[in-house]
Amino acid sequence: MPVCRRRCKGLDIRAVRRYSSIKPQRQDSILQPRPKRPLTLRDVSEASGVSEMTVSRVLRNKGDVSATTREKVQAAARRLGYVPNKIAGALASQRVNLVAVIIPSLGNMVFPEVLSGISEELEGTDLQPVVGVTDYKPEKEEKVLFEMLSWRPSGVIIAGLEHSEASRAMLLQAGIPVVEVMDTDGDPIDTAVGISHRRAGRLMAEAILDAGYSRIGFMGTKMPLDHRARKRFEGFTQTLAKAGVEIADQEFYSGGSALAKGREMTHAMLARSPDLDFLYYSNDMIGAGGLLYLQEQGADIPGSIGLAGFNGVELLDGLPRKLATMDACRKEIGQTAARIIAARNSDGASEEGQTVELSPTLSRGDTLRDA
Amino acid sequence: MPVCRRRCKGLDIRAVRRYSSIKPQRQDSILQPRPKRPLTLRDVSEASGVSEMTVSRVLRNKGDVSATTREKVQAAARRLGYVPNKIAGALASQRVNLVAVIIPSLGNMVFPEVLSGISEELEGTDLQPVVGVTDYKPEKEEKVLFEMLSWRPSGVIIAGLEHSEASRAMLLQAGIPVVEVMDTDGDPIDTAVGISHRRAGRLMAEAILDAGYSRIGFMGTKMPLDHRARKRFEGFTQTLAKAGVEIADQEFYSGGSALAKGREMTHAMLARSPDLDFLYYSNDMIGAGGLLYLQEQGADIPGSIGLAGFNGVELLDGLPRKLATMDACRKEIGQTAARIIAARNSDGASEEGQTVELSPTLSRGDTLRDA
DNA sequence: TTGAAAGCGCTAACAT
DNA sequence: ATGTTAGCGCTTTCAA
Numbered sequence: 001m002p003v004c005r006r007r008c009k010g011l012d013i014r015a016v017r018r019y020s021s022i023k024p025q026r027q028d029s030i031l032q033p034r035p036k037r038p039l040t041l042r043d044v045s046e047a048s049g050v051s052e053m054t055v056s057r058v059l060r061n062k063g064d065v066s067a068t069t070r071e072k073v074q075a076a077a078r079r080l081g082y083v084p085n086k087i088a089g090a091l092a093s094q095r096v097n098l099v100a101v102i103i104p105s106l107g108n109m110v111f112p113e114v115l116s117g118i119s120e121e122l123e124g125t126d127l128q129p130v131v132g133v134t135d136y137k138p139e140k141e142e143k144v145l146f147e148m149l150s151w152r153p154s155g156v157i158i159a160g161l162e163h164s165e166a167s168r169a170m171l172l173q174a175g176i177p178v179v180e181v182m183d184t185d186g187d188p189i190d191t192a193v194g195i196s197h198r199r200a201g202r203l204m205a206e207a208i209l210d211a212g213y214s215r216i217g218f219m220g221t222k223m224p225l226d227h228r229a230r231k232r233f234e235g236f237t238q239t240l241a242k243a244g245v246e247i248a249d250q251e252f253y254s255g256g257s258a259l260a261k262g263r264e265m266t267h268a269m270l271a272r273s274p275d276l277d278f279l280y281y282s283n284d285m286i287g288a289g290g291l292l293y294l295q296e297q298g299a300d301i302p303g304s305i306g307l308a309g310f311n312g313v314e315l316l317d318g319l320p321r322k323l324a325t326m327d328a329c330r331k332e333i334g335q336t337a338a339r340i341i342a343a344r345n346s347d348g349a350s351e352e353g354q355t356v357e358l359s360p361t362l363s364r365g366d367t368l369r370d371a
Numbered sequence: 372m373p374v375c376r377r378r379c380k381g382l383d384i385r386a387v388r389r390y391s392s393i394k395p396q397r398q399d400s401i402l403q404p405r406p407k408r409p410l411t412l413r414d415v416s417e418a419s420g421v422s423e424m425t426v427s428r429v430l431r432n433k434g435d436v437s438a439t440t441r442e443k444v445q446a447a448a449r450r451l452g453y454v455p456n457k458i459a460g461a462l463a464s465q466r467v468n469l470v471a472v473i474i475p476s477l478g479n480m481v482f483p484e485v486l487s488g489i490s491e492e493l494e495g496t497d498l499q500p501v502v503g504v505t506d507y508k509p510e511k512e513e514k515v516l517f518e519m520l521s522w523r524p525s526g527v528i529i530a531g532l533e534h535s536e537a538s539r540a541m542l543l544q545a546g547i548p549v550v551e552v553m554d555t556d557g558d559p560i561d562t563a564v565g566i567s568h569r570r571a572g573r574l575m576a577e578a579i580l581d582a583g584y585s586r587i588g589f590m591g592t593k594m595p596l597d598h599r600a601r602k603r604f605e606g607f608t609q610t611l612a613k614a615g616v617e618i619a620d621q622e623f624y625s626g627g628s629a630l631a632k633g634r635e636m637t638h639a640m641l642a643r644s645p646d647l648d649f650l651y652y653s654n655d656m657i658g659a660g661g662l663l664y665l666q667e668q669g670a671d672i673p674g675s676i677g678l679a680g681f682n683g684v685e686l687l688d689g690l691p692r693k694l695a696t697m698d699a700c701r702k703e704i705g706q707t708a709a710r711i712i713a714a715r716n717s718d719g720a721s722e723e724g725q726t727v728e729l730s731p732t733l734s735r736g737d738t739l740r741d742a
Numbered sequence: 743t744t745g746a747a748a749g750c751g752c753t754a755a756c757a758t
Numbered sequence: 759a760t761g762t763t764a765g766c767g768c769t770t771t772c773a774a
Contacts, residue, residue, distance in 0.1 A: 038523065038546060040751060051761050056753065064759055081544040086521040087461045088751030091766045096458065106486060112477040119504070128518065131502055133490070147499065150457040152409065173452040175409060259689030289689045296691060318630030318660045320667060411767060422745055427769065435743055459767030462750045 039082045048076035059084060090152070099341055100148035101129045102158040104136040104226075109313055110330055111159070114181065117334020118157060125342045127154060136225045138164045149174050155341035157334075161186035162227050177344040177352075179337040182328070184357045185231050193336045193356045197228045200326055200360050201235025204280065204308055207362055209243050210371035213278035213306050216240065217249040219265045219290070220282025225254070229282045232310065236280065249273040253286070262289020277305050284309035287323045288316050291367060295320060307367040322365030329358040410453045419447035430455060461523070470712055471519040472500045473529040475507040475597075480684055481701055482530070485552065488705020489528060496713045498525060507596045509535045520545050526712035528705075532557035533598050548715040548723075550708040553699070555728040556602050564707045564727045568599045571697055571731050572606025575651065575679055578733055580614050581742035584649035584677050587611065588620040590636045590661070591653025596625070600653045603681065607651065620644040624657070633660020648676050655680035658694045659687050662738060666691060678738040693736030700729040 044059075045052040050073050057063045058073040065073075076082075090096045101118060103111040118129050130153065132144035141158075145167050148156070155177040161184075163171070171178050171189050178190040185198050208216065218237075223230045237247055249269050253261045262281065266289065270276060281287035287309025291301070299305055301321065312327030336356055344352075364370065412430075416423040421444050428434045429444040436444075447453075461467045472489060474482040489500050501524065503515035512529075516538050519527070526548040532555075534542070542549045542560050549561040556569050579587065589607070591600055608618055620640050624632045633652065637660065641647060652658035658680030662672070670676055672692065683698030707727055715723075735741065 036546060039544075042751085052751095053753080053762080054760055057760090060753090062753090066759060069759085081540050083517060083520045083541060083544070085523060085751055087458055087467065087523060088766090089753070090458045091462050091768085092751075092753040094753095094766065106477060106483040107480075109478075112483075115477060146454060149454045152456060152458055169452050170454060173410075173454070175407060257685050257688035259686065261689070263689050285686075292689070292691060314628050315630065315656075317628035318632070318634050318663070320663060413767085423767090424745060424769085425743085428744090431769090433769095437743065440743085456767055459750090460769070462752085463767075463769040465750065465769090 038085070039080055040085070041082075043080060044073065044077050044082050047080055048072045096152050096154060097126050097128055098130050098151060098153040099127050099338070100132060100145075100151075100153040100156045100158075102132045102134060102141065102144055102148065102156065104134050104159055106131075106133055109315060110311060110328060113330040114159075114334040114337075117331040117336075118338040119334075120331075121335045121338035122342065125345070127338075127342060127345065129157075129338075134159075138162075138167070142167050142170075145170055154345050155179070157181055157337045157341065159183075160227055161188060161192065163189075177341050179340055181333050181337050183228050183231070184355050188353070188355060190352060191340055191354055191356075193333050193340065193358070195329055195333075195358050195360045196235075197231035198235035198238075200310070200328075201232035201237075202239045203360070203362060204232075204310075204326060205236045205239035205243075207364075207368065207371070208278055208280070208306065208308065209240070209245065211302075211306065211369050212371075214245055215248045215273075215276050216245065216278045216280060217251075217269050217273060217276045218247050218280050218282075219251050219253070219262070219269065219286055222252045222254045226282075232282065248276055258283065258285030259289040259292070262286030262291075263293040264289075266290035266293045279305065279307050281307070281309045284311045284313040284316055284323060284325055287325070288319055291319065291321060291323055302367050302369040306369060312361075312363065321367060322363075324363065324365040324368035326360045326362050329360055332358055409456070410451055411456070412453075414451060415444065415448050415453050418451055419443045467523050467525060468497050468499055469501050469522060469524040470498050470709070471503065471516075471522075471524040471527045471529075473503045473505060473512065473515055473519065473527065475505050475530055477502075477504060480686060481682060481699060484701040485530075485705040485708075488702040488707075489709040490705075491702075492706045492709035493713065496716075498709075498713060498716065500528075500709075505530075509533075509538070513538050513541075516541055525716050526550070528552055528708045528712065530554075531598055532559060532563065534560075548712050550711055552704050552708050554599050554602070555726050559724070559726060561723060562711055562725055562727075564704050564711065564729070566700055566704075566729050566731045567606075568602035569606035571681070571699075572603035572608075573610045574731070574733060575603075575681075575697060576607045576610035576614075578735075578739065578742070579649055579651070579677065579679065580611070580616065582673075582677065582740050583742075585616055586619045586644075586647050587616065587649045587651060588622075588640050588644060588647045589618050589651050589653075590622050590624070590633070590640065590657060593623045593625045597653075603653065619647055629654065629656030630660040630663070633657030633662075634664040635660075637661035637664045650676065650678050652678070652680045655682045655684040655687055655694060655696055658696070659690055662690065662692060662694055673738050673740040677740060683734065692738060693734075695734065695736040695739035697731045697733050700731055703729055 041052045041055055045055045050069055054065060054069060055073050058065050058070050059077060101115060105111060122129055132148050134141040134144055142164050149170055157179045159182050161180050168189060180188050180192045182194040184192050184194045184196050220229055249272060251265050251269055253265060279290055281290060287307055291307055294301060308324035310326055312325050412423045412426055416426045421440050425436060425440060426444050429436050429441050430448060472486060476482060493500055503519050505512040505515055513535050520541055528550045530553050532551050539560060551559050551563045553565040555563050555565045555567050620643060622636050622640055624636060650661055652661060658678055662678055665672060679695040681697055683696045
């Protein structure tokens, strides 16, 4: 067994040498070396002396099979190491127990949490989530969606309400339940589960104004990529506007370590606009960066300057101070969406076209003073 | 379209009301309302007046088709919104362009990075990753593996070298390339790509000893769950032992916010063993928690006490001080594994049974003084 | 360049 | 309780 050592960055090969290691005893009595053709039902049928159909029944716990034959079959299947071919099964039965879950990114923490809500909820059913990632790109969303739909899943859970025309058409044509998650500000194709980000922005603006802050800076991701951040921003500024307040300064970033970006942007913004008394960040990571920076500067938080982020990232528990934030109900969203798909999958039809709007909770942490 | 509002935690329903909203113009001229039966090749064939076989050829860019028929077919397919049925295609062609990727968790950051390496590398091929999550549980790994193999993927990338006998048997029987990733300390089923965690632990121990630290505490996850953390720990303690040094204190945790845990454990350990001059953490998140805590206490770092973690999490750039760490070559591992699968998938056979060991790099950050 | 026939491995729907 | 038959929607192979 050759072993090849190389430096991490993958370029200079340090050494290639052969292991003369003792081959472990992996010839587990029954197992053939490395089969060409995977086993079929027929192999199990022959090995057990039971008809293919009955073997199939045993392996799916379907229909009545006598205890004796059942055991004969199970023994044979286990002994051979038979793994059923779901492709053939799905084609024959016209049912695929997969739920396509389409999200923008796995790096964001938010989405893995939605996912875990989904998996948890699906655990009890025979459905299984399959994840596709779009990198926030509509073209990639289209591609991923097409790819996943071509496996004829039993349902789709997809992030956001904004999709290309082609994507909408595919979703509509698919003839399966579609739940759009995370956002409720818009018209769902079928069903939506999420929070209103406009409302979230509004609520935060109200809390900030009520607490008496008035010179407010905003930092966030470059918008076109992220509709939900945009909607929060819109809700936020509109509410400020109603109170006669305008965003005093703003800055947008993309890429890089969010913590470091939050630091840099906060530094830059306060250098530019030293009179700000509140900083609203479009996510908790950059908010935490800002918070750490300001603490080092010895800023009086939340007295002379307040901070708030968005998401309620558990990751950040343990920072010296808790950032004010608003949770996005990530797990609940996942659970609810999964429950809807599962219900529709058994009921047949049930409620279609509903919108479930969850209400995010504001937590003031240590960086947003009371009204 | 009913809208249902409820509080995030999902219990008390606040309001259910009906939207009388204007239905958006989603009857996009050609699209039928909501079809029962998904479209088939035959539908496209009839709509275009071209035989099924030729339609199939056009849609796969296979074989020679005249420009005129090609366009007729493409137009029809697009107009109808045809999405090919990969289930049937896979069954007929006996090829599935999926690579099963089996990892312990999505919450860990490490694994999404491996995944992104995989996706990136597979982008150029016609292969697609499909992810399964085991929650670090061998039984779940077995289940997930069985489930994924039943879709007859073209290859498997799976984290770790430790698997149940049944899992090993399935992998062996599957007759497809299998790459075990993250770890090279053990005997791969087929091919392994990763780092030696024992060696990583050893290197860190050497660096710490060379820098003159000698009263060393260890904090980490409960071991049985995580073989790689265990191996690092073993390498670490063995190297210390050779120098006549023993771990002075240690503590293990599971669950909760890693940052907060790092804080708590560090506090507790230093209360217990105030004379420690170095703390080795099994991951960067708890290390960062400890670092934040010690800074608040005004500790002299790395003078009177040093710290180190493991992983090189980019997430943490932006902390007031950089934690000493050792990167795990996550992305490179993903890329290399994917490249091997892709190569084997085209070549037919090529190199089997190799082990690629990448070398992690130590970065001293601001918490491990020079030798 | 195009078409017709024969399955891929399984399961639904009937026998028995 | 068990077996038989006929596909599922494609692609492979061979013929035209």
